[in-house]
Amino acid sequence: MTIAKSDVISRAINEGFSLARITRPDAVPDVPDRLQAFLDAGYHGQMGWLAERTHWRSNPAALWPEARSILMLAEVYTPDGDPLHNLAHPDTGNISVYARHKDYHDLVKKRLKRVARWMVEQTGCEVKVFVDTAPVPEKALGQAAGLGWQGKHTNLVSRDLGNWFFIGSIFTTLDFDPDPPEVDHCGSCRACLDICPTDAFPAPYQLDARRCISYLTIEHKGPIDENLRRGLGNRIYGCDDCLAACPWNKFAKDARDIRYAAREDLKAPKLAELVQLDDAGFRARFSGSPIKRIGRDRFVRNVLYAIGNSGDPAFQPLIEPLMRDADPTVVDAACWARGEIDNTRPKITGIDAVRSISDRRD
Template sequence: MSHDAKSLEAPPSAAAKSALQAHARELGFDTVRVTQPDAIGGAGDRLLAFLADGRHGTMDWLETHADRRRDPRHLWPDVRSIVMLGMSYAPENDPMDALADTANGVVSTYAKRSDYHDVMKGKLKEIAGRLERDTGLPVKVFVDTAPLMEKPLAAAAGIGWQGKHTNLVSRQHGSWLFLGAILSAADLDPDAPERDHCGNCSRCLDACPTKAFPAPYQLDARRCIAYLTIEHKGHIPDEFRAPIGNRIFGCDDCLAVCPWNKFAQASHETRLEIRAELDNPPLADLLALDDAAFRTRFRGTPVKRTGRDRVVRNCLIAAGNAKDAALLPSVTPLLDDPSPIVRAMAVWAFRRLATDGERRAAEAARGPAEPDADVRREWESELV
């Protein structure tokens, strides 16, 4: 080969990046871009401020690995490039419409389908394997399973920007992207970051039912319905129960109102199709689930990881908010549930659905005999 011909060849890193991007799109990823491990700027300092204010609630794992999360090189010292990949899960319909049918539970759009970790991990490993072969250098693959700040990295790579709701927003895919990361020891050409396009819009902040945003670009997870219904393991504070409405797993409000969603095309990944058992399921059906039935119904979905007791707790809050006496026969048996967090919310829902006579009789018979102090307080509290 002549010297002139060699000069026309793409550098190995450029060729590897081009092949990687083509391969990723073949496997169903909607966007793939590259950044460097030192590109997230002040995101690490913002994380420390978030933790110092206690806004992470009971998510202790955020604090435990804060130093590693602030800098990908603390996670893997050999990293030279980070490939960020996005897969759309944009819904066909407006998720907010489901809130009107209070006899049904509303599951967050991301969780209405097979677990995205399972869908993406194998594809990422295949892409990473090819990148490793093309560059001769090692790689590591992550899908929301390591102390890595995926959203700031995706913004640095130019996939989108972190909106005022702190989630990633894309001009092509709105607020509906699953993110995965491939860390490589190879030097790949980085892409330009995306600038913030939120402007004066505050729809996401205004839509939050529990006022979980102290200021634009700041989240207090302790007030977030997604945190309360998924991550929070204890009793949900009374002030948040009515605003939860019939949201039984997560909350899409701040995502769904984003104006950039108008450019998003519905997800085309067949393994991310919405599952019927997760699409606005009747509360009465969910309240009847014991642990075995729960595991069977939600196998392979994000809902299963949260567990039967917390999900039924959430369904009881939705039943109480529905104020539909037809749900009372589904609620009443749960007054004797083995789990205190279930019994407590069964009391809360029962007292809102029962007649005055039924309520007084149950309070007299059950309240004094209840062994758990938190459940007793639910019997004794003023009815709001």
């Protein structure tokens, strides 16, 4: 039995996805050269897994040779307020919007599986689902399918959704006519490049992850380069600056799943509370959150950098015990925070790196 392409798209939308398009596994021939240039420049930092299985990461057709079509899906998680608001309040920590609620991997994958199961039931086809969990060039495939284009910040941007959305994919043995790819609509805009606090973009459409706050606060193990710490401000998990600056967000749609609404305790968490978390407290507080995967030590490291950037002497009693912590990276961060607060230099609290999104669009 066969099904129409329009029926598959309708099913995906009915299941909660905001946008659905189809491409083919061989639709991204430029990915191998782009990936190799990224790796050769060392932009991947400690993310050694990016240099592994490059034959799959470069070529979706090699990942599963039987696949004939790929259904690319966008799931919106648009914030309901200014995602940069906390940067002007140095006693709080700023958490990336996508991590202020339940782990998106679980939510998106369950939705993907429902669509995929329906496809199998209707046709007996074979399917594989992916959401940021396999060597799949999702952003390139998203552009090839017409979901959006890779903006100058390297993330996918949609004329219909802005850039606040997750990407999922369903590889299938069904053979559908592909949708046309999206073209670049960034024009001369540099908003996402200019707002970056750590100059992580060597050029438009290029990202040096070693300077990216999202990479530094999530993927990077050990102490962060002292030359970059002050640029972190009070960003303790991820960074939304380049996404928030994009003018195409004026077309952003509200999230369709209420589970993407920010948890109250993660909207503007107090650094004074977070810095005192032990391992058990950390696990309890971030149960079900993507934050949990970086562990207590790396998280407290980030919090200490934010405390150092606050310049607030009131944090001194909370820093002192961590200067004797069991984790050497935490000790290093605590000593640095103590030194920054004791130092008389002006501090970067976060507000210096922020302009309102409305100003950015003018």
